[in-house]
Amino acid sequence: MQGLNLSQPGLKHDPQWFRKAVFYEVLVRAFADSKGSGAGDFTGLIQRLDYLQWLGVDCLWLPPFYASPLRDGGYDISDYTAVLPEFGTLPEFTELVSQAHARGIRIVTDLVMNHTSDQHPWFQASRSDPKGPYGDFYVWSDTDDRYADARIIFVDTEVSNWTFDPIRRQFFWHRFFSHQPDLNFENPAVQEAMFDVVRFWMDLGIDGFRLDAVPYLFEEEGTNCENLPRTHEFLARLRKMVDEEYPGRVLLAEANQMPAEVVDYFGTPEEPECQMCFHFPVMPRLYYALREEKAAPIIDVLADTPPIPPGTQWGTFLRNHDELTLEMVSPEERAAMYGWYAPDPRMRANVGIRRRLAPLLDNSRAEIELIHALVLSLPGSPCLYYGDEIGMGDNIWLTDRDAVRTPMQWTPDRNAGFSSVDPGKLYLPVISSLVYHYNNVNVEAQMAHSSSLLHWVRAMLQIRSRHPVFGLGTFEVCPASNDGVLAYLRSVEADPAEGIEADTVLCLNNLTSRPQASTIRLPERLKGGQLVDLFGGSGFPQVSDEGTVNITMGSRDFFWLRVRPATGGTAHD
Ligand SMILES: OC[C@H]1O[C@H](O[C@H]2O[C@H](CO)[C@@H](O)[C@H](O)[C@H]2O)[C@H](O)[C@@H](O)[C@@H]1O
Numbered sequence: 001m002q003g004l005n006l007s008q009p010g011l012k013h014d015p016q017w018f019r020k021a022v023f024y025e026v027l028v029r030a031f032a033d034s035k036g037s038g039a040g041d042f043t044g045l046i047q048r049l050d051y052l053q054w055l056g057v058d059c060l061w062l063p064p065f066y067a068s069p070l071r072d073g074g075y076d077i078s079d080y081t082a083v084l085p086e087f088g089t090l091p092e093f094t095e096l097v098s099q100a101h102a103r104g105i106r107i108v109t110d111l112v113m114n115h116t117s118d119q120h121p122w123f124q125a126s127r128s129d130p131k132g133p134y135g136d137f138y139v140w141s142d143t144d145d146r147y148a149d150a151r152i153i154f155v156d157t158e159v160s161n162w163t164f165d166p167i168r169r170q171f172f173w174h175r176f177f178s179h180q181p182d183l184n185f186e187n188p189a190v191q192e193a194m195f196d197v198v199r200f201w202m203d204l205g206i207d208g209f210r211l212d213a214v215p216y217l218f219e220e221e222g223t224n225c226e227n228l229p230r231t232h233e234f235l236a237r238l239r240k241m242v243d244e245e246y247p248g249r250v251l252l253a254e255a256n257q258m259p260a261e262v263v264d265y266f267g268t269p270e271e272p273e274c275q276m277c278f279h280f281p282v283m284p285r286l287y288y289a290l291r292e293e294k295a296a297p298i299i300d301v302l303a304d305t306p307p308i309p310p311g312t313q314w315g316t317f318l319r320n321h322d323e324l325t326l327e328m329v330s331p332e333e334r335a336a337m338y339g340w341y342a343p344d345p346r347m348r349a350n351v352g353i354r355r356r357l358a359p360l361l362d363n364s365r366a367e368i369e370l371i372h373a374l375v376l377s378l379p380g381s382p383c384l385y386y387g388d389e390i391g392m393g394d395n396i397w398l399t400d401r402d403a404v405r406t407p408m409q410w411t412p413d414r415n416a417g418f419s420s421v422d423p424g425k426l427y428l429p430v431i432s433s434l435v436y437h438y439n440n441v442n443v444e445a446q447m448a449h450s451s452s453l454l455h456w457v458r459a460m461l462q463i464r465s466r467h468p469v470f471g472l473g474t475f476e477v478c479p480a481s482n483d484g485v486l487a488y489l490r491s492v493e494a495d496p497a498e499g500i501e502a503d504t505v506l507c508l509n510n511l512t513s514r515p516q517a518s519t520i521r522l523p524e525r526l527k528g529g530q531l532v533d534l535f536g537g538s539g540f541p542q543v544s545d546e547g548t549v550n551i552t553m554g555s556r557d558f559f560w561l562r563v564r565p566a567t568g569g570t571a572h573d
């Protein structure tokens with residue numbers, strides 16, 4: 001942004017960076033159009049890196065920007081080592097990586113291993129030459145009745161996971177759209193080809209990969225074809241290769257699974273797989289807890305979450321480029337979520353809700369702040385979704401998940417400052433609805449307004465970055481007398497070698513829409529401790545000799561209170 005005067009700190013060596021980082025998902029296509037083509041591009045993103053540095057994010061996650069017919073937002077890849085020309089060139093991509101690194105920002109890209117576009121030359125060769133070198137690159141069958149226990153994921157569009165190919169005269173397997181044939185991971189040549197894709201992008205300097213749709217790599221008769229042992233064996237091999245050839249680069253699993261299954265994607269200390277996994281089950285429960293006005297859904301899902309290996313980290317999020325998935329909640333919870341958050345059927349897609357954060361919460365500033373406070377203080381490295389920092393709206397009149405992929409709103413000017421193109425030529429229209437119109441909701445206006453959501457989010461990221469306890473610390477629920485109040489402690493021990501000071505923070509969240517009083521019970525070691533607000537430094541009533549704190553909180557209020565033990569030692573004494 002013009003006028004931002006920022007230093008260029010460069011990357012620091014920090015093998016644990018991903019455990020403390022705040023991630024930011026940004027679609028190249030949606031962020032900034034430097035060429036007037038109507039779609040965003042690498043150069044546009046480079047021009048906005050100062051903004052992202054100012055905001056305080058540590059790592060960008062870029063969904064696919066590879067050659068693609070764009071029938072699934074780029075998750076339908078037709079060439080793994082080429083970029084889509086409308087986004088720019090490979091040298092522009094490498095410039096983006098080095099410009100981001102110069103600002104201390106890392107870059108993680110998407111690795112879509114499970115499937116390709118049907119336009120990929122591998123598929124074209126496979127369908128036309130079954131005996132040729134690519135004949136066995138995909139999962140072919142004479143019948144469409146194999147793997148009958150595998151569910152259909154894109155239920156709005158697909159009726160089967162098999163589609164008949166008139167050229168090869170066989171059926172091919174696809175877990176997603178019928179234009180996205182699954183690669184055959186039983187074929188060692190496919191595995192090697194994927195290793196080469198990894199090497200190609202790692203050689204260009206990226207800091208890691210989000211592994212798209214990773215539970216579905218292998219298929220096996222009589223199973224639901226998810227989370228199979230062969231998939232884990234392959235991932236352990238992939239991690240070994242990355243550790244040997246690109247030490248320090250990170251793998252982040254997108255495994256939309258229940259906690260007991262998703263932890264397997266971390267692997268074991270002996271056979272590690274991914275350093276990070278998105279925690280899908282906790283996300284819908286944050287929204288559920290806000291409407292039920294109870295702490296239990298969040299407490300329960302975290303209690304059901306097994307411990308993860310040392311040195312690994314959860315990825316948490318409120319929204320992303322997909323629908324807000326409800327695959328990980330019970331049918332009863334799903335029905336309630338649809339009622340609360342998607343009353344219009346047009347708001348729904350597959351098993352989920354295709355709305356952005358601000359409209360989901362009816363633009364309630366208090367709820368938007370509270371849900372951010374939760375995701376920024378619960379265990380895990382949070383990933384923000386572009387535009388949510390200014391409370392961007394959505395457009396449910398667009399098809400599928402395009403509802404939440406509209407251009408970033410920079411200014412109140414033409415095309416929201418996203419592009420200079422004729423508005424009719426934009427890849428998607430900018431949001432111009434009554435409440436979320438880019439005239440009102442844009443970066444420029446919020447920068448000029450010190451109490452805007454944008455400034456608030458930035459301040460939260462600053463506080464979080466000063467307290468590594470949020471990334472590295474343990475998590476302990478504190479019993480509260482009021483079931484609408486969620487209380488927990490984050491604690492970290494001193495680690496002078498890593499520059500970490502001992503820190504304990506008590507996080508209190510009033511999940512209800514009314515003021516609440518509650519008595520919170522803290523562990524023995526904190527009896528008589530002092531409580532200090534992390535934001536303003538004000539003292540709060542001290543922890544009683546019985547280890548309790550009596551607190552009153554406003555509607556949807558939250559507090560982050562540093563706990564100083566009474567003994568003058570650390571909270572771990
Ligand atoms: O490449 C196909 C899809 O892969 C990801 O899908 C994930 O999102 C789905 C919902 O849209 C979800 O149901 C599934 O479990 C996930 O693997 C990717 O994020 C999608 O954009 C993409 O279409």
Ligand SMILES: [Ca+2]
Binds near residue numbers: 114216217218
């Ligand atoms: Ca597969």
